[in-house]
Amino acid sequence: MKQSGRILLSGNEAIALAARAAGVALGAGYPGTPSTEILEHFSRLGGKAQWSPNEKVALEVGLGVGMGGAAALVTMKHVGLNVAADPLFTAAYTGTSGPVVVVSADDPGMASSQNEQDNRRYAVAAGVPMLEPADSQEAYQYTLAAIEISRRWQIPVLLRLTTRVCHSKSVVQPEPPAEPPRGKGDSPHLPERPEGCFAQMGTVPFSTPGFVRDIPGRVMIPAYARPAHRRLRKKLDEIAQWNETSPLNQVLPGAEKGTVPICRNGPEGASHKWGLSPFPHRRQGIVTSGVAYMHAREAAPDAAILKLGMTYPLPLEKVRQFAASVESCQVIEEGDPYLVEQLRSAGIAVEGKPPMYRFGELNVARVRRILAGDASPEPDPPRGKPPALCPSCPHRPVFSVLHKLDCIVAGDIGCYSLGVLPPFEAMDSLVCMGAGVTMGLGLRHVLPDEQARRVVSVIGDSTFMHSGITGLVEMVYNPPPSGHVVIILDNSTTAMTGLQEHPGTGRTLDHRPTGQIVVEDLVRALGIRNVHVLDPTTESERLEELIRASRAANELTVLITRRTCLLAAGRIRQYDSQNEERA
Amino acid sequence: MTTNQRGKGDSPHLCEAPSGPFRQMGTVPFSTLNVIIAGLGGQGVLTASDILAEAAFESGLDVKKADVHGMSQRGGSVASDVRFGPQVLSPMVPPGEADFLVVLAEDQVAIHQSALRPGGVLISPEMIDAQRLPNRRSVNVALLGKLSRHLKIEPGAWLEAIRRNLKPALHEDNLRAFEIGRAPCEEQ
Numbered sequence: 001m002k003q004s005g006r007i008l009l010s011g012n013e014a015i016a017l018a019a020r021a022a023g024v025a026l027g028a029g030y031p032g033t034p035s036t037e038i039l040e041h042f043s044r045l046g047g048k049a050q051w052s053p054n055e056k057v058a059l060e061v062g063l064g065v066g067m068g069g070a071a072a073l074v075t076m077k078h079v080g081l082n083v084a085a086d087p088l089f090t091a092a093y094t095g096t097s098g099p100v101v102v103v104s105a106d107d108p109g110m111a112s113s114q115n116e117q118d119n120r121r122y123a124v125a126a127g128v129p130m131l132e133p134a135d136s137q138e139a140y141q142y143t144l145a146a147i148e149i150s151r152r153w154q155i156p157v158l159l160r161l162t163t164r165v166c167h168s169k170s171v172v173q174p175e176p177p178a179e180p181p182r183g184k185g186d187s188p189h190l191p192e193r194p195e196g197c198f199a200q201m202g203t204v205p206f207s208t209p210g211f212v213r214d215i216p217g218r219v220m221i222p223a224y225a226r227p228a229h230r231r232l233r234k235k236l237d238e239i240a241q242w243n244e245t246s247p248l249n250q251v252l253p254g255a256e257k258g259t260v261p262i263c264r265n266g267p268e269g270a271s272h273k274w275g276l277s278p279f280p281h282r283r284q285g286i287v288t289s290g291v292a293y294m295h296a297r298e299a300a301p302d303a304a305i306l307k308l309g310m311t312y313p314l315p316l317e318k319v320r321q322f323a324a325s326v327e328s329c330q331v332i333e334e335g336d337p338y339l340v341e342q343l344r345s346a347g348i349a350v351e352g353k354p355p356m357y358r359f360g361e362l363n364v365a366r367v368r369r370i371l372a373g374d375a376s377p378e379p380d381p382p383r384g385k386p387p388a389l390c391p392s393c394p395h396r397p398v399f400s401v402l403h404k405l406d407c408i409v410a411g412d413i414g415c416y417s418l419g420v421l422p423p424f425e426a427m428d429s430l431v432c433m434g435a436g437v438t439m440g441l442g443l444r445h446v447l448p449d450e451q452a453r454r455v456v457s458v459i460g461d462s463t464f465m466h467s468g469i470t471g472l473v474e475m476v477y478n479p480p481p482s483g484h485v486v487i488i489l490d491n492s493t494t495a496m497t498g499l500q501e502h503p504g505t506g507r508t509l510d511h512r513p514t515g516q517i518v519v520e521d522l523v524r525a526l527g528i529r530n531v532h533v534l535d536p537t538t539e540s541e542r543l544e545e546l547i548r549a550s551r552a553a554n555e556l557t558v559l560i561t562r563r564t565c566l567l568a569a570g571r572i573r574q575y576d577s578q579n580e581e582r583a
Numbered sequence: 584m585t586t587n588q589r590g591k592g593d594s595p596h597l598c599e600a601p602s603g604p605f606r607q608m609g610t611v612p613f614s615t616l617n618v619i620i621a622g623l624g625g626q627g628v629l630t631a632s633d634i635l636a637e638a639a640f641e642s643g644l645d646v647k648k649a650d651v652h653g654m655s656q657r658g659g660s661v662a663s664d665v666r667f668g669p670q671v672l673s674p675m676v677p678p679g680e681a682d683f684l685v686v687l688a689e690d691q692v693a694i695h696q697s698a699l700r701p702g703g704v705l706i707s708p709e710m711i712d713a714q715r716l717p718n719r720r721s722v723n724v725a726l727l728g729k730l731s732r733h734l735k736i737e738p739g740a741w742l743e744a745i746r747r748n749l750k751p752a753l754h755e756d757n758l759r760a761f762e763i764g765r766a767p768c769e770e771q
Contacts, residue, residue, distance in 0.1 A: 008640045135647070135674070168674035169636055169648040291674070298672040364677040379678075382694045384660020385623060 009172045011139035011165040015073075015103065016041035017174060018143035025070035025098075025209070026050070028058040030466060031497035032077030033112040034166035035105035039075055040500075043510050051494075051501055051509045054433070054466040055080035059087045059102060066096035066156070067218065070209040071147060078106040078119045079432065083467070085122065091156050092127045093228035094218045095235070098209070099150035101143065102128070105161045108334045109361035112496075114413065114430060116360075118335035123158045123312035124342075127232050129239050130158040130312040131248065132290040136170040142309060145248060153235050160311075162334060164291045164361070240313035248309030251322060254283065254302045284371070285326025287319060287339060287350060292362050296332040299367040311339065316346045323348050330371060334362045389418045394563035395489055397540040398458070399424035405547055407456040410443060412436030412468075414460035415495045415565075427458075434459070434467025437475065437486055444480030453551045457486045461519065462494035462502040469522070475556055476527050483555040485547060488519055489536075491565040492572065499568045511575040513583075523558045536561035615668040617676040618730070620723075621695045622687030624658045627723035631685070632663035634727060634744045639667035641740035649674035660691060662698075683733065685726050706730055711764060718753070721760035728764020738765075 009017065015038050019027065027042045027049035029035065043049040052058035055076040062072035076084060081104045088102065104122065107113040123130035129149055133142040139161070146157040216224045243249065288296045289308040296305060306322040308314070323329040323343075330351045331340045340352035354375035357366060366378070389396050399419035402409050403426040411417060411427035412435060420427035429439050440457030447455065459468045468488070475484055494500040501507045506516030523531050530550070534542055543561065550557040564572060618635060622628040629650055636648040650663035664676040681698045685706045692707055699705060711725045724745060731741055745757050 006640070008637060008646060164649055164674055167650060169633075169646070170671070170674065171640065171645055294673045295675075298677075363675050364673045365679075381678075382697060384662070384691065384694050385658070387624065387659035390658065 005173055007172045007174060008169050009136045009140075010037065010167055010169050011133065011136045011161060012037040012167070013041045014136040014140040014172050015143045015159070015161075016045055016047070017172070018140045019071075019073045019101075019147075020045045020047050021174065022144055022147045023071060024073045024101075024147070026062070026065045027073040027075065028052050028061045028065075029075035029103075030055045030058055030080055030083075031462075031494050031500040032080050032105070033497055034107060034163045035075045035077045035080075035103060035161070036497045036500065037166075038073075038103060038105075039509060042073065049509050053503055055084040056086060059084040059091070062100050062102070063087060063091050063094075063096065063156075066098040066100040066150075068209045068211065069098045071099040071101075071151075073101050073103065073143075075103040076105070077113065078104055078117055079113060079115065080104075081119050081122055082117075083433070085126070088122070088128065088156065089126045090220050090225075092232050093220055093225055095154040095231070096150065096156055097154060097212065099147045100156040101146045101150060101159050102156055103159045103161060105163070105166050106335070107163050109163070111163055114432065116335065118338060119158070119160055120311060120338045121336065123160070126158075127236055128156050128158050128312075129153070129236075129310065130160050131309060132160050132311050133165055133309070134289075134291050134293045134307070135165065135168065136172045138309070139165060140172050140174060142248070145309075149239070153239055155232075155235055155239075158312075160290075162291055162361075168291075236313050240315070243310050243313060243315045244318050246310060246315065249315050249318060250307050250309070252297070252305045252307055254297075254300070254304055283326055285322060285329040286332050286371075287322065287329060287343070288332040289339065290334065292332050292334050292367070295362050295364045295367040298364045300371055303371075308339070314339075314342055314346075316343070316348070319343055320346070320348050323350060332362070332367055332370060386421065387418060388421065389415065390566055392537075392566055394491055394536045394561065394565070395419060396424075397536045398487065398489060398543065398561050399426040401540055401544045401547065402426040402456060402458070405544065406454060407547070408443065408447075408451065408454045410436045410440035410455065410457045412457075412459040412463050413496075414463050414489075415491075416458060416460055416489050417496075419458070432467075433463050434471055436463075437468050437471030440486070441471070441475055441478070441480060441484060444482055444484050449482060452480065452482045455484070456547065457484065459486065459488055460495075461488060461490040461492065461504050462500075464488050464519065465503045465517065472523060472526050472528065472558070479556055481554065483550065483553060483557065485550045485557045485559065488523075488558060488560045490519060490560050490562040491568070492562070493565045493568040495565045495568065499565070499571060505572075507575060507579075511578075513579050519560055520558075523560075528556050528558050530555055530557040531560070532557075533560045533562055535563050537563050615666050615671050616683075616734075617681045617700075618665045618683045618685065619662055619676055619681045619695065619698050620665065620685045620687070621660070621662040621691050621698075622723070623691065624661050626661075626687045627720065628661040628663055628687060630748055631687070631723040631727055632665050633748045634724070634741070635665045635730070636667070637744035637747060638731075638736050638740045639665070641743055642736050644668060645671045647671040647674040660694065662695060683730060685730055687723055687726065704733060715763055716756075716760050718756040718760070721753075721757050724757040725760040725764035728761040728766075731761070731765050 019042055027039045029039050030052055039049040059074050062074035065072035104119040106119050108116050110116050131142045131146050133139040146159045150157040284303040286296050286303045286305045289311050293307045304326050333339050337352050343350045353370045357370055395416045403424050409427045411430045413433050417430055436457045436459040440455050443455045444452045494502050503517045508514045520531050520533055532546055546559055620628050620632045632648055636646050640646045644667045646667045648665045680700050681703050683704050684695055684699045686692045689708055706726055706729045708722055710729055713719050746754055749757055
């Protein structure tokens with residue numbers, strides 16, 4: 001929604017808006033909470049956006065876009081970057097002709113993920129610059145900045161987000177204004193909007209895409225990769241130098257003494273004490289980045305804060321000067337002690353947080369505790385009602401059968417992960433996309449025969465497209481002695497992330513008709529003979545018979561349980577009728 | 584403003600004239616008003632928080648709204664934080680600092696009660712006679728009507744926000760639900 005130049009947007013929407021303004025030619029990604037809405041919104045704004053089968057493919061497509069001289073936006077959740085890590089590391093060597101921005105949406109606290117890995121480590125490991133916005137306004141500005149940095153140094157840039165930046169809505173003023181916005185410039189609480197090298201973004205068109213041959217620069221045989229690695233380190237040195245004075249990092253002095261009360265409360269529930277800072281001249285200093293800045297500013301209104309926008313390569317001299325100017329220097333960061341380790345290894349004396357705050361999200365209360373050095377046990381957060389499979393979900397009868405037959409179930413990632421909860425409790429492993437198929441094979445190889453025959457792999461249709469196909473190739477190539485059974489739970493959508501399309505639905509990201517991968521045809525083409533397609537809701541007895549029969553046979557079996565997700569069915573009918581009208 | 588006890592939804596003190604949004608807060612230094620809307624997946628928690636955030640935005644205030652998507656779509660507990668004022672920092676309401684707690688499902692009240700600050704106001708579904716609503720699914724918007732009595736947000740901003748966040752076919756029922764919620768208690 002818009003009001004005199006202000007818009008209320010989620011961080012994801014703000015990124016899409018900036019990408020559109022900057023002329024991004026293609027957005028590619030795989031759905032994953034909390035990143036999914038970026039490409040959906042980019043598409044709604046008229047941008048060309050597509051779901052790839054997985055994040056590795058998406059990044060590689062994006063690298064091709066960059067190689068062709070155009071701008072690419074590649075989006076994924078944190079664990080998606082594990083899948084896309086292979087191209088990322090070498091793309092740092094090759095660099096990119098057109099800008100390539102890789103969005104990693106991390107999920108501290110695991111609102112909807114299997115781990116809370118901190119992808120800031122990837123920027124260091126791969127050697128790519130990293131920006132961390134704190135709210136939607138910065139999500140907009142930093143997207144422009146990432147594109148500009150990528151263009152200027154011809155290097156992929158990591159835009160690292162967290163759940164609260166992606167999904168929180170806040171006010172965005174999209175156009176870079178000629179003058180600082182009124183009321184903000186003199187505020188001690190919010191940083192000035194960055195300006196400088198990327199202020200003109202959106203007005204400078206990229207060069208027309210076209211192929212320019214550069215074999216030593218792009219073909220990473222060892223002879224060409226060795227100098228490429230040296231070029232990468234030189235670029236990173238230059239970027240680090242630029243970052244020392246970059247507008248992305250800001251020292252924010254905080255409120256004047258005596259004008260704003262300082263909250264020095266102990267554990268939650270204790271009475272709040274208010275008072276003035278004991279350090280009249282030298283203040284408490286805080287180094288922070290991302291949404292942690294917002295919590296820190298609120299928790300410590302009078303502290304001097306160095307807010308880092310670009311957290312790799314770090315502006316170490318700027319931090320060193322800041323640390324020397326304050327009484328004590330506390331790092332406030334969510335997740336891993338990334339900044340603490342980097343700054344300490346550079347010889348800068350900073351305080352970290354007690355280990356207990358590595359787990360879960362930060363919030364204002366937790367930051368107050370960190371600043372107070374309080375490592376006492378925290379009160380348990382309210383425990384709400386857990387999610388569950390929908391009442392008539394087609395996955396339900398499948399997990400009822402698996403439970404009844406006491407199967408050993410190698411599970412996978414999706415709505416059907418909820419099959420682990422009562423009343424089914426029919427899942428014995430969940431690690432990553434595609435591991436259901438392959439971990440099931442490993443179990444079959446080593447378990448005693450009676451147990452091995454109980455092993456069943458389950459995987460959803462979108463997850464199968466993402467990472468299940470190579471698992472079936474493995475199954476055909478290295479079949480366990482007792483054979484194996486894979487159940488592909490085909491509900492014709494990517495349900496868990498909000499009903500996105502995938503290559504098996506035959507519709508593009510914006511729901512238009514396109515080529516369709518037919519699961520049973522693909523499976524049969526791999527040489528698997530026992531392939532059955534059945535409706536789990538009306539044929540659960542047949543499903544049970546087929547699983548029982550496969551236990552006795554030493555054969556490879558794929559069962560495709562196909563019934564459209566109840567939440568998706570209405571929408572899919574609508575897409576199909578719209579597409580028929582268009583045709 | 585006094586704490587509203589569960590089970591006293593129609594107690595007379597809620598019928599007092601709506602109080603202003605920028606009272607001096609004991610624990611929030613920036614005059615930020617904190618609202619938490621909670622319920623179960625499918626009840627319209629996120630729609631309600633979108634409407635509130637946009638109504639505050641329409642009033643020219645700084646606004647932040649935080650919620651978590653994903654697993655919440657599968658019928659589990661959902662909560663959304665909306666903060667507004669001259670300048671909002673963290674998007675999340677600190678524990679125990681909510682000025683208002685709007686709960687859409689009675690069985691979710693106890694879970695979220697601790698989010699309220701001392702003296703904070705609970706707005707719960709029993710305050711609305713669902714029989715009077717043209718559409719029972721509009722409880723979320725009716726409770727926003729109740730909330731609106733406490734906030735200095737112009738009715739026009741509310742109505743505009745409701746229209747923006749709902750399909751046209753639902754406008755009439757929800758505008759009516761908002762009016763029913765907003766009406767003084769004796770008119771219900």
